[in-house]
Amino acid sequence: xxxxxxxxxxxxxxxxxxxxxxxxxxxxxxxxxxxxxxxxxxxxxxxxxxxxxxxxxxxxxxxxxxxxxxxxxxxxxxxxxxxxxxxxxxxxxxxxxxxxxxxxxxxxxxxxxxxxxxxxxxxxxxxxxxxxxxxxxxxxxxxxxxxxxxxxxxxxxxxxxxxxxxxxxxxxxxxxxxxxxxxxxxxxxxxxxxxxxxxxxxxxxxxxxxxxxxxxxxxxxxx
Numbered sequence: 094x095x096x097x098x099x100x101x102x103x104x105x106x107x108x109x110x111x112x113x114x115x116x117x118x119x120x121x122x123x124x125x126x127x128x129x130x131x132x133x134x135x136x137x138x139x140x141x142x143x144x145x146x147x148x149x150x151x152x153x154x155x156x157x158x159x160x161x162x163x164x165x166x167x168x169x170x171x172x173x174x175x176x177x178x179x180x181x182x183x184x185x186x187x188x189x190x191x192x193x194x195x196x197x198x199x200x201x202x203x204x205x206x207x208x209x210x211x212x213x214x215x216x217x218x219x220x221x222x223x224x225x226x227x228x229x230x231x232x233x234x235x236x237x238x239x240x241x242x243x244x245x246x247x248x249x250x251x252x253x254x255x256x257x258x259x260x261x262x263x264x265x266x267x268x269x270x271x272x273x274x275x276x277x278x279x280x281x282x283x284x285x286x287x288x289x290x291x292x293x294x295x296x297x298x299x300x301x302x303x304x305x306x307x308x309x310x311x312x313x314x315x316x
Contacts, residue, residue, distance in 0.1 A: 116170070116271040117186050121283035122193070123165040123297045124256050125240075126151045130161045134212030134240050146296035147284075154248050154289030162256055162286055163212075163243035164228075166191060166269060167297065173236040174272065188241075188277075189230040190270035192261045195223035195244050199254035204246050204288070211242040224262040234272040246288075253290025258282050 125148050151160055170186030197204050206223035214235070218227030228241035235241070248254070260266050269277045284297040 116273055116275050117168075117188070117269070117277045117279070118170055119168060119279035119281055120166050120188065120269050120277050121168040121281045121297070122191075122258050122267070122269070123147055123149065123167060123284045124195075124258060124286040125149055125163050125165055126256070126286040126288055127161045127163075128153060128159075130210070130243070130245070134163075134243075146298050149284055149286045149294065149296035150292045151286075151288050152292070154253070155251055156248060158248050159207075160246050160248070160288050161243045162195065162246060163240040164191060164193065164226075164258070165237075165240060167237045167283065168281070169237050174234045185234075185272060187234040187236055187272040188269050189234055189272055189274075190218075190228060190268075191241055192218075192225075192227045192264055192266070192268040192270075194225055194259040194261050194267075196257045196259040197223065197246070197254055198257070199252055203250040203252050204248055204254045207245045207247055209242060209244050212240050214239070215241045217242065221263065225264070226261065229270075248288070251289060254288050255285060255294070256288070257285040 127148060128151060147165065154160075166188050169188065172185045174185060174187045195206065197206070209217055209220050209222045209226050209228075211217040211228050214231050214233070215228050216231050218229050220226045223244055226242075226244065230241070246256075258267060261268070267280055267282070269280060271277050285294060287294050
């Protein structure tokens with residue numbers, strides 16, 4: 094898994110000065126949860142600015158039922174995409190990969206993680222589900238509305254379970270690789286997910302781009 098991030102960084106560093114690595118100042122990581130895998134991937138869940146909370150709570154939970162837990166990368170810098178990834182790796186926000194672990198807690202931890210699935214235009218890197226998961230882009234840089242992938246889980250009882258984002262157990266870190274091939278340092282774990290029981294957590298409301306800039310500022314990065 095480390096080779097994936099190192100390789101992308103080296104490719105980008107070979108064509109763009111270090112000063113040009115804008116990346117994302119503080120990408121926010123959220124978990125969402127759904128009862129169906131349909132539409133959990135590219136351009137289907139969040140086609141534009143959100144009118145309210147993301148879906149981090151799923152009430153229906155019975156023994157043997159299935160749920161899908163995507164990871165969501167929000168608050169990416171503007172402009173949202175660095176055109177031409179992986180060559181050249183221009184300035185701007187967006188992401189091409191994520192590395193994390195999925196932690197599950199609750200009464201007797203009554204959920205089993207079945208598999209990790211990459212969404213359209215993403216691939217699944219070497220992973221151990223659910224403690225070490227890597228999703229990486231196949232073709233280009235991506236914006237906040239693209240889920241890189243999700244974990245399928247199955248319930249063993251009706252008891253509520255909570256999902257949180259933790260460090261990848263293999264890399265001992267949570268990483269977002271940006272469109273310049275670097276690792277964003279200002280990561281914020283913005284929200285987890287809940288399955289079953291009475292809702293006790295607050296879902297995120299604003300995963301859209303937040304940092305405004307101009308093309309003049311971007312060009313200045315090369316000077």
